[in-house]
Amino acid sequence: MSLISDLTERLRALVFRSRVEQELDEEVRAHLEFEVAELRRAGVEPAEARRRALVAFGGLDRWKEEVRDARGLQPVEDLVLDLRHAVRSLRRNPGFAAAVILVLGIGIGAATAAFSAVRTILLSQLPYPHADRLVRIYEKNSPVNLWSLSTVDVQAIRELQRSFDAFGAVQRTEAALSGTGTPERILVGRATAGFFAALSVVPLAGRLLEPGDEAADVPPVVVVSHALAERALGGAGQAVGRSITLDGVSHTVVGILPAAATDLAGVTAEAWPALQLKTPTRRGPFWLRGIGRLREGITLDAATRDLAGVSERIFPLWAAGFRDQKARLTPIPLRVTIVGDTGRGLALFAGAVGLVLLIAIANVATLMLVRASARAPELAVRAALGASRERLTRLLLTESLVLTLLAGVAGLAMGWLSLRLIGRLAPGLPRLAEVGLDTRATAFAVLAAVVSGVLVSLSPISALLAHGGPGHPGTGGARAGTSRQGNRLRAMLVMTEFALALPLLLGTGLLLNSFLRLRRVNPGFDPAGVSTLAIALPEARYPDEPALQRFWRLAELRAGELPGAAAAGLTSAMPPDDPGDINNFDLLDRPVPEGESEPVSPWSAVTPGYFLALGIPLLDGRLFQAGDSGTAPPVVVVSRAWADHYYPDERAIGKQMFAGGCRTCPPSTVIGVVEDVKYLGLAGSAEAIYEPVSQANTRWLNLVVRSAASENELSQGLRNAVAALDPELPLSVVSMPERLRASLASPGRWTALLAGFAAAALALASLGIYGLMSYVVRQRRREIGVRIALGAEPASVTRMVIARGMRHALVGTFLGLGLALLGARWLRALLYQVGPWDPLTLLGVGALLLVTAFVSCWLPGRQAARLRLTEALGSD
Amino acid sequence: MPPDRSDLLQGTLELLVLKALSLEPMHGWGIGHRIGQLSGDVFQVNQGSLYPALMRMLRRGWIRAEWRVSENRRRARYYSLTPEGRRRLARETESWERVSAAVNGVLRSRIAGGTS
Numbered sequence: 006m007s008l009i010s011d012l013t014e015r016l017r018a019l020v021f022r023s024r025v026e027q028e029l030d031e032e033v034r035a036h037l038e039f040e041v042a043e044l045r046r047a048g049v050e051p052a053e054a055r056r057r058a059l060v061a062f063g064g065l066d067r068w069k070e071e072v073r074d075a076r077g078l079q080p081v082e083d084l085v086l087d088l089r090h091a092v093r094s095l096r097r098n099p100g101f102a103a104a105v106i107l108v109l110g111i112g113i114g115a116a117t118a119a120f121s122a123v124r125t126i127l128l129s130q131l132p133y134p135h136a137d138r139l140v141r142i143y144e145k146n147s148p149v150n151l152w153s154l155s156t157v158d159v160q161a162i163r164e165l166q167r168s169f170d171a172f173g174a175v176q177r178t179e180a181a182l183s184g185t186g187t188p189e190r191i192l193v194g195r196a197t198a199g200f201f202a203a204l205s206v207v208p209l210a211g212r213l214l215e216p217g218d219e220a221a222d223v224p225p226v227v228v229v230s231h232a233l234a235e236r237a238l239g240g241a242g243q244a245v246g247r248s249i250t251l252d253g254v255s256h257t258v259v260g261i262l263p264a265a266a267t268d269l270a271g272v273t274a275e276a277w278p279a280l281q282l283k284t285p286t287r288r289g290p291f292w293l294r295g296i297g298r299l300r301e302g303i304t305l306d307a308a309t310r311d312l313a314g315v316s317e318r319i320f321p322l323w324a325a326g327f328r329d330q331k332a333r334l335t336p337i338p339l340r341v342t343i344v345g346d347t348g349r350g351l352a353l354f355a356g357a358v359g360l361v362l363l364i365a366i367a368n369v370a371t372l373m374l375v376r377a378s379a380r381a382p383e384l385a386v387r388a389a390l391g392a393s394r395e396r397l398t399r400l401l402l403t404e405s406l407v408l409t410l411l412a413g414v415a416g417l418a419m420g421w422l423s424l425r426l427i428g429r430l431a432p433g434l435p436r437l438a439e440v441g442l443d444t445r446a447t448a449f450a451v452l453a454a455v456v457s458g459v460l461v462s463l464s465p466i467s468a469l470l471a472h473g474g475p476g477h478p479g480t481g482g483a484r485a486g487t488s489r490q491g492n493r494l495r496a497m498l499v500m501t502e503f504a505l506a507l508p509l510l511l512g513t514g515l516l517l518n519s520f521l522r523l524r525r526v527n528p529g530f531d532p533a534g535v536s537t538l539a540i541a542l543p544e545a546r547y548p549d550e551p552a553l554q555r556f557w558r559l560a561e562l563r564a565g566e567l568p569g570a571a572a573a574g575l576t577s578a579m580p581p582d583d584p585g586d587i588n589n590f591d592l593l594d595r596p597v598p599e600g601e602s603e604p605v606s607p608w609s610a611v612t613p614g615y616f617l618a619l620g621i622p623l624l625d626g627r628l629f630q631a632g633d634s635g636t637a638p639p640v641v642v643v644s645r646a647w648a649d650h651y652y653p654d655e656r657a658i659g660k661q662m663f664a665g666g667c668r669t670c671p672p673s674t675v676i677g678v679v680e681d682v683k684y685l686g687l688a689g690s691a692e693a694i695y696e697p698v699s700q701a702n703t704r705w706l707n708l709v710v711r712s713a714a715s716e717n718e719l720s721q722g723l724r725n726a727v728a729a730l731d732p733e734l735p736l737s738v739v740s741m742p743e744r745l746r747a748s749l750a751s752p753g754r755w756t757a758l759l760a761g762f763a764a765a766a767l768a769l770a771s772l773g774i775y776g777l778m779s780y781v782v783r784q785r786r787r788e789i790g791v792r793i794a795l796g797a798e799p800a801s802v803t804r805m806v807i808a809r810g811m812r813h814a815l816v817g818t819f820l821g822l823g824l825a826l827l828g829a830r831w832l833r834a835l836l837y838q839v840g841p842w843d844p845l846t847l848l849g850v851g852a853l854l855l856v857t858a859f860v861s862c863w864l865p866g867r868q869a870a871r872l873r874l875t876e877a878l879g880s881d
Numbered sequence: 882m883p884p885d886r887s888d889l890l891q892g893t894l895e896l897l898v899l900k901a902l903s904l905e906p907m908h909g910w911g912i913g914h915r916i917g918q919l920s921g922d923v924f925q926v927n928q929g930s931l932y933p934a935l936m937r938m939l940r941r942g943w944i945r946a947e948w949r950v951s952e953n954r955r956r957a958r959y960y961s962l963t964p965e966g967r968r969r970l971a972r973e974t975e976s977w978e979r980v981s982a983a984v985n986g987v988l989r990s991r992i993a994g995g996t997s
Contacts, residue, residue, distance in 0.1 A: 028958065031956070031958075032908075032909060032932070032957075032958050035908065035909075035910070035951075035955055035956065035957040035958070036908075036909055036910045036928065038955055039908070039910035039911070039914075039951075039955075039957075040910060042953060043914070061928075
């Protein structure tokens with residue numbers, strides 16, 4: 006009761022502050038009137054009665070103060086006063102406030118965005134029930150060599166495992182969607198029922214895949230994404246029961262996924278047909294992702310042992326074609342496999358952001374300190390009027406906090422913007438759709454604001470305390486902030502800014518350097534005038550090898566007949582970063598020892614026209630000929646890098662190998678060596694093996710044409726030519742220069758992102774030192790004025806200012822070098838042909854930082870040189 | 882001014898206010914006036930302590946306040962006892978009586994000792 010009335014009374018007093026004050030006033034007035042009335046009853050004159058009443062009452066304000074005290078509001082009201090004061094004093098200095106809010110807002114905003122991204126992408130669980138129990142299963146034969154599963158693996162795990170309560174497989178692929186408007190190519194995940202079960206997906210409508218759907222003799226069914234249902238099936242409400250045609254086969258839609266499920270377990274797809282596993286004839290190929298959910302209480306180690314047992318049981322059954330005895334089925338937490346390499350990029354991003362935030366804080370602290378000295382007289386007056394040191398400290402702290410909290414609000418807005426920006430700049434980040442500014446991100450921004458508020462107010466407060474109080478107004482007090490200690494503090498802050506800016510600049514320099522090298526990499530061919538069109542022939546309409554070969558022959562022929570066409574060819578791999586297939590091989594003259602894994606290489610099916618279209622020269626031997634047919638002995642052409650690797654001292658021509666672990670198949674013979682082309686990214690190796698399309702029996706190829714016609718003409722011509730052969734194929738033409746640009750886009754984006762931060766850091770550091778030196782000049786203007794009046798060279802004055810500033814910059818830069826050298830090795834994996842301690846880059850960024858510092862010191866230095874004694878003396 | 886006007890201890894003032902309000906709801910000036918009357922002008926309640934005391938008692942929930950029109954048609958803030966305040970008054974009165982009886986006892990015995 007009493008607690009509640011206490012609180013309500015305090016609350017009322019606080020919330021209805023002005024009303025309560027009015028009531029107090031009115032109560033006083035009433036009291037005085039009663040007193041006057043009483044006195045008049047006793048016969049006192051009205052004026053005299055009034056005077057006596059007031060006298061009896063005593064000091065009105067002191068009285069009110071005591072009543073307020075009794076209300077128990079003093080601390081709160083002080084805070085309100087401080088806040089009001091802070092807001093007033095900020096309004097008087099809108100430029101200062103804006104600068105602080107902007108600088109810190111950028112820092113907090115970027116940090117908040119980075120926090121959200123890192124927390125969601127790297128740290129939080131995947132959005133599935135029991136996400137911590139989900140694993141992806143790989144074949145693994147060394148800590149770094151992992152690959153997917155084969156039909157044999159998936160069937161063996163299904164039958165033999167004891168660790169999972171749900172296990173399924175998915176094949177990530179594409180399919181031509183037809184029968185619903187223009188044919189288009191969509192991403193498809195062929196999945197078993199266990200895949201959905203492991204992820205505990207709940208459908209929006211209909212059902213998910215069931216084990217019965219996987220049989221070969223049942224009508225094909227498909228689960229579709231919400232987006233596909235909306236786009237092609239008349240809305241999610243009525244899509245179930247309708248059918249779609251995938252690669253020429255009609256599938257009945259049995260279920261719709263929730264809108265949020267754009268990808269499942271890292272596989273992005275719009276249609277999820279049932280995966281039908283045929284009876285295997287060999288251990289490979291390894292084309293399936295296995296996803297399992299661990300039984301409750303089963304550890305990853307236990308599951309690893311369980312699966313190792315499965316590996317040992319199946320090895321002898323298929324040992325004829327697959328001799329890698331060290332390969333083990335290995336579970337790896339799904340989160341790790343999805344986030345994967347992004348960790349490094351994100352860590353880099355978060356580190357850069359953290360540095361910028363720290364620099365921003367140092368910068369704002371400098372600003373605060375300079376401002377504190379400018380208002381030293383004000384503080385001194387306050388102290389003289391009785392404000393305690395504690396009270397002044399609180400005042401400064403409140404001011405800082407008001408500023409930094411405003412910056413926090415600005416930061417939240419900027420964080421929101423930056424997340425949009427990251428979405429634009431770095432697509433390909435997994436789980437980006439999940440990232441948003443949630444309550445934790447908001448809490449982070451507020452926390453960052455409060456911490457920076459305390460940090461930035463530390464410097465003016467310590468200056469205030471170090472000086473033993475603000476001193477006296479008008480005399481020493483005017484120099485309260487000019488104490489030696491204050492200057493040392495400011496200098497240290499500026500050094501810190503330089504020390505923090507250097508690692509950012511170095512990182513940017515290294516990435517830029519390696520990016521430029523990457524751009525100069527010779528892709529092995531001339532991309533100009535080359536366009537490509539990916540074609541996948543559906544089994545429904547091209548059931549056998551003759552049908553496939555007929556289509557490929559005609560497509561190449563028609564493309565070669567296009568007006569302006571110089572050459573046309575077919576290829577399953579596409580430079581610079583699509584190896585098509587990677588296959589293992591065993592050289593007959595140097596076989597891999599028993600139980601070890603065979604070497605692998607990008608392995609593509611091409612026609613001779615492909616080498617002509619891309620302009621890849623033949624270096625030795627011959628290209629494929631009409632005689633290399635499906636019935637002739639298999640032949641391959643290898644790249645120069647491959648030949649140099651495996652046969653450095655002899656001709657590769659005539660060497661033989663077993664391909665794909667098939668020992669009963671006839672070996673392939675090397676008949677030619679061609680110039681290098683990159684298939685594993687521009688930074689990757691150029692080893693490659695080519696087989697003729699005529700011996701490959703493939704339904705996935707790219708049509709490649711070099712033409713003198715314009716890109717548009719060529720693209721239109723290609724589409725028309727292929728549509729004439731089969732109108733149901735989805736057609737999308739990509740020019741080769743476009744492909745090259747796309748492969749550089751990702752490193753380019755990371756470089757640009759880091760460059761943005763480095764530029765911000767450089768700007769902040771140069772602002773910091775400029776501010777410091779301007780301040781020093783203003784502070785010493787009297788002395789400088791006297792020197793000039795006594796005949797000092799203006800140039801020597803400028804030199805003095807610059808020398809002083811550069812001392813700070815140099816110390817900061819050297820400290821930064823130390824930091825950068827410690828941190829640079831984290832960058833190693835992102836660099837191409839540049840060491841993390843590349844001396845030229847180091848020198849370059851060091852010089853850039855110092856030149857910037859020089860210019861920033863020269864400006865106030867020149868100002869100093871123009872000082873005249875009269876101004877200097879008059880202005881104090 | 883009465884020469885023997887006593888400074889009121891805080892607790893005592895609160896007791897007197899509770900007592901005054903137990904008779905009828907009153908405004909601030911009225912309370913001061915009434916205490917003066919009841920004590921035969923021994924206690925001149927200082928406004929500087931009365932209003933803070935009222936504020937404290939409001940917070941403790943012993944009294945409540947409402948705006949009413951006074952007998953001479955002036956709007957004034959009237960204070961009245963809450964049930965909690967009544968209990969408080971009873972307790973405080975009892976303990977005051979005990980204390981004052983004890984103090985009186987002490988004082989008397991001292992005087993007695995001094996004459997013997």
